[in-house]
Amino acid sequence: MELYHRIQIQDVVRLDHAALDAVEAGFRALGQGRVVQPPILSMAIEESNGEVDVKTAHIRGHDRFAIKVSPGFFDNPSLGLPSLNGLMIVFSAKTGLVEAVLFDEGYLTDIRTALAGAIAAKHLSRHDSRRATVIGAGVQAELQIAALKLVRDIDTVDVWARDTDRANAYAERIRERFEGLTVNVHGDMASACREADVIITTTPSKSPLLDAGHLPAGVHVTAMGSDSPEKRELEVSVMTCADVFVADTRAQSESNGELKAWAGKTMPFEVQELGPVIASGQSPRTGHDQITVCDLTGTGVQDTAIASFALKRLVA
Amino acid sequence: MELYHRIQIQDVVRLDHAALDAVEAGFRALGQGRVVQPPILSMAIEESNGEVDVKTAHIRGHDRFAIKVSPGFFDNPSLGLPSLNGLMIVFSAKTGLVEAVLFDEGYLTDIRTALAGAIAAKHLSRHDSRRATVIGAGVQAELQIAALKLVRDIDTVDVWARDTDRANAYAERIRERFEGLTVNVHGDMASACREADVIITTTPSKSPLLDAGHLPAGVHVTAMGSDSPEKRELEVSVMTCADVFVADTRAQSESNGELKAWAGKTMPFEVQELGPVIASGQSPRTGHDQITVCDLTGTGVQDTAIASFALKRLVA
Structure with a gap:
C-alpha cells in the first residue's frame, strides 16, 4: 500500500483534457448501467458544525475502485484551517486489498467537481x-x-x-x-x-x-x-x-x-x-x-x- | 497525519480489560443516546465475489471519531490472500482533520468483534x-x-x-x-x-x-x-x-x-x-x-x- 500526499497528487493531476475524459467516462458508464453506486453515507458532528460524507462507486469490470471520505467542518476558517478536507482510498476490485491512500486533503474533489x-x-x-x-x-x-x-x-x-x-x-x-x-x-x-x-x-x-x-x-x-x-x-x-x-x-x-x-x-x-x-x-x-x-x-x-x-x- | 501498520497496532492493542472497557464504553454511550451512528454503507463487487462495508459513529463530545472501511473478498483464499481486510481512519471531531490512518488489515475489527x-x-x-x-x-x-x-x-x-x-x-x-x-x-x-x-x-x-x-x-x-x-x-x-x-x-x-x-x-x-x-x-x-x-x-x-x-x- 502506498501513501501519496497532496503535493504529489497536485503534481500529476490538473484540469486538463485527460482528467476530463476520465471523469466523463465515469458518467458515461453510469449512464450505461455499468456502475454500482450506493447512497452517500453522511454523519453530522453537530457540536463542531461539522459533517463527514463517504462516497463510492464501482465501474463493473474495472481493476480499481475508490472510497472517498470528505469531512466539512465549517467553523474551521475561524481556526485558520480549511473547511474541506479528507482523502481517497483506492482498492483492487479483484482482491479488495488497499492499493493506495491518496491523502489529497480535498484536492481531487475540487478537480472532479470542476470537471x-x-x-x-x-x-x-x-x-x-x-x-x-x-x-x-x-x-x-x-x-x-x-x-x-x-x-x-x-x-x-x-x-x-x-x-x-x-x-x-x-x-x-x-x-x-x-x-x-x-x-x-x-x-x-x-x-x-x-x-x-x-x-x-x-x-x-x-x-x-x-x-x-x-x-x-x-x-x-x-x-x-x-x-x-x-x-x-x-x-x-x-x-x-x-x-x-x-x-x-x-x-x-x-x-x-x-x-x-x-x-x-x-x-x-x-x-x-x-x-x-x-x-x-x-x-x-x-x-x-x-x-x-x-x-x-x-x-x-x-x-x-x-x-x-x-x-x-x-x-x- | 500518521500512518500506522498492522504490526505496530498489534503491538499495543490486545484482548485485555482496557480494550474491553473502551468498547463497552462505546456501547454504553450508544445506550445513553450519546452516539450518532449512521447506517452502514455497503457496496457489492459481484464479479470478484466481493463487498466493501463502511461503518462509522461519533460519540458526542469525544475528541475523535473513526471511519472503518472493510472489504470482504471471498475468493481471496484461493489466491492465498485473506478474505477480510481494510483500514480505519481517525479524525479530529473538532476540525475533521485526519489524525491517523490505521492500516490494520482487519485486525482491529477482529479485536472489537471478539470484545x-x-x-x-x-x-x-x-x-x-x-x-x-x-x-x-x-x-x-x-x-x-x-x-x-x-x-x-x-x-x-x-x-x-x-x-x-x-x-x-x-x-x-x-x-x-x-x-x-x-x-x-x-x-x-x-x-x-x-x-x-x-x-x-x-x-x-x-x-x-x-x-x-x-x-x-x-x-x-x-x-x-x-x-x-x-x-x-x-x-x-x-x-x-x-x-x-x-x-x-x-x-x-x-x-x-x-x-x-x-x-x-x-x-x-x-x-x-x-x-x-x-x-x-x-x-x-x-x-x-x-x-x-x-x-x-x-x-x-x-x-x-x-x-x-x-x-x-x-x-x-
Whole structure:
C-alpha cells in the first residue's frame, strides 16, 4: 500500500483534457448501467458544525475502485484551517486489498467537481458560448472557469458575489491566471447574468439566489453549490422555465440538490440524468434559444474515476 | 497525519480489560443516546465475489471519531490472500482533520468483534459460567474464547465445526494458547452444546445451524457470524425460546443479522439492544435457568471506540 500526499497528487493531476475524459467516462458508464453506486453515507458532528460524507462507486469490470471520505467542518476558517478536507482510498476490485491512500486533503474533489461542470457545459451549453457568469468567488468559482475553458472558448467572465471585496479579489486572480480574459465584477446578480452564455452558481447558499428573470435566452446554468439537505441556489422558476433539466443523479438532487424544492412531490418537468445524456451521444439541447439547467451534487463515480486516474499517473 | 501498520497496532492493542472497557464504553454511550451512528454503507463487487462495508459513529463530545472501511473478498483464499481486510481512519471531531490512518488489515475489527462477544456474555451469561461451546473453527472461534476468558472463568471448551480437521486444528491451537483449558472436539452440534454455559456461533453460514433443541437450561448464546443479508446461524426456535433476546442494534439485526428471519414482520418477543442493557447497569437475566441470546452484527461505535483506543496507545 502506498501513501501519496497532496503535493504529489497536485503534481500529476490538473484540469486538463485527460482528467476530463476520465471523469466523463465515469458518467458515461453510469449512464450505461455499468456502475454500482450506493447512497452517500453522511454523519453530522453537530457540536463542531461539522459533517463527514463517504462516497463510492464501482465501474463493473474495472481493476480499481475508490472510497472517498470528505469531512466539512465549517467553523474551521475561524481556526485558520480549511473547511474541506479528507482523502481517497483506492482498492483492487479483484482482491479488495488497499492499493493506495491518496491523502489529497480535498484536492481531487475540487478537480472532479470542476470537471463535472465542464462536462455538463460540454453536453448542454451552446457550442458558441463565449461569456460565462460565475456566482460566488471561492475555490470553485475559479476552478469552474478553468475547467469550462477546456470545452468552450470563454473570453469574458462576469462575476457576482455577496462580498464585493472577495469578488474583486477573485477577478484579479483569474485575470492573472488567464491572459486575455475580460473579467467584470457586478454589483448585482441581474447585471452579472444579462449577457451570459453559461451561468455557474458556486455558493454554499441556504436560500435560492438565481431566478428565471436572471436568465437570458439560450443560456446554460450549472448549479454546483448545493450538496446537502440545507443548501439551495436555484429558485423553482429556474427549473420550471428550463427546456432541459439534468441532474448528476436524480436521487441525490432530490435529497441534497435543487430538486428538494419539490419535497418528494412530482416536479412539473422531465428530469434527465447526466450519465445517460453522455451515453446517448446526443445533447438534449435542440435549439439556440433553449435554456438548459444542470444540478450537480457530486457522485461517487466521479471520485472513483478521478482517484483511479490519479493513481495511474502517480505510479507511471 | 500518521500512518500506522498492522504490526505496530498489534503491538499495543490486545484482548485485555482496557480494550474491553473502551468498547463497552462505546456501547454504553450508544445506550445513553450519546452516539450518532449512521447506517452502514455497503457496496457489492459481484464479479470478484466481493463487498466493501463502511461503518462509522461519533460519540458526542469525544475528541475523535473513526471511519472503518472493510472489504470482504471471498475468493481471496484461493489466491492465498485473506478474505477480510481494510483500514480505519481517525479524525479530529473538532476540525475533521485526519489524525491517523490505521492500516490494520482487519485486525482491529477482529479485536472489537471478539470484545463485543465478551461484553454480551458479561451482561447476559450466568456469572458461574465455566463451559463454552464454539461453533466454527476460524479466527473468531479463537478470539471469542480469549475475550470470553476476560469476563468468565472458562475451564472447558467444546467445539463443533463442519470440517472436523479444522476443528481438531483449532482444538490444538487453543490448548496451546490457554494452559489448563480442557478442549473437546465433537462430531455433532447436539453433543457439543449439551453441557454449555455459553454458546458462541462464529460461522459464515447461510442457513441456520443452531436450534432450540440444542440449548441446555440457563445457557447464553452469542451469534456473531451473521453480518450480511445472506447469512444466518440461528433457527427461529432459538429466538422464540429465549427468555431474553438482545441485538447489538435492532435495525442491523433486521437487515444483516438474525432478526431478518422475520422479514419485516413483528417478532413474537421483545428485542432489547446491548447499549441500553449496559447503560441500565442491570442484566436482563433474572434467573439461573433462563436462556439469553445476543445477536451481534458489528456496529460503528465499536470501530470508533477501538480506533480511538488504539491511537491513544500508539501515540503514548
